[in-house]
Amino acid sequence: MNCVFCQIVSGEIPTYKIYEDENVIAILDISQATKGHTLIIAKEHYKNLYDIDDELAGNIFRVVPKIANAIKRAFNPIGLNVLVNTEKPLQTVFHFHMHLIPRYYLDGVDIDFINNQGNTSKEQYEEIKNEIIKQLNE
């Protein structure tokens, strides 16, 4: 299987993981649209929203309020978007996932090109990850 998200789920590709349960893992997006931009990835491989069943859909989304609140406490954004991209050109990785994008004043996020921000260093990723995990555990 050449799916990059399957390799992330299996641990073959290292990531900045902030949460895991039997259905999903949550990691920092490797291209931070904004600080704290998080992906919630189904552990099972499904191409996209059209292919998942209602039970899996429910099991994935049930973790979203908890993680959104952790991001809120961590970085105090003015708001937050949950975004699911389905099919090209919106979707770039064909393994079901959703974006949590904390929003800040004049952050320049665009629905079609959300990976539009500058580089994030390894140290910054670690800091962001640890701050969210800290808030998740509070």
Added chain:
Amino acid sequence: MNCVFCQIVSGEIPTYKIYEDENVIAILDISQATKGHTLIIAKEHYKNLYDIDDELAGNIFRVVPKIANAIKRAFNPIGLNVLVNTEKPLQTVFHFHMHLIPRYYLDGVDIDFINNQGNTSKEQYEEIKNEIIKQLNE
């Protein structure tokens, strides 16, 4: 209660309803960002994503694949976004809901101002509603 979505849930305000179960109703957005733009609204009043619990979150999102597939069959969009806006200025109605936005070539949808399209007539709303309901029942 002056909440417009509570009034929609109770039936005080008429809408183009395409789906209902014990947890949610799905209606056409009164400002169609694109053809088929649908809102999934929690029946219970919660301000936004930060305030719902994991069970309600799961119960709301579990209907999304079914409705997304009905929209896909109805209008054959190139893709589809699910979008949750949380807090001002992203969020305009403070009663938890999510947007399903079918996407078409050069549709001009923007994450911050999705209600940017022209007027939709009552007849067009009825046609859109009926087409989605038809596909939901297939």
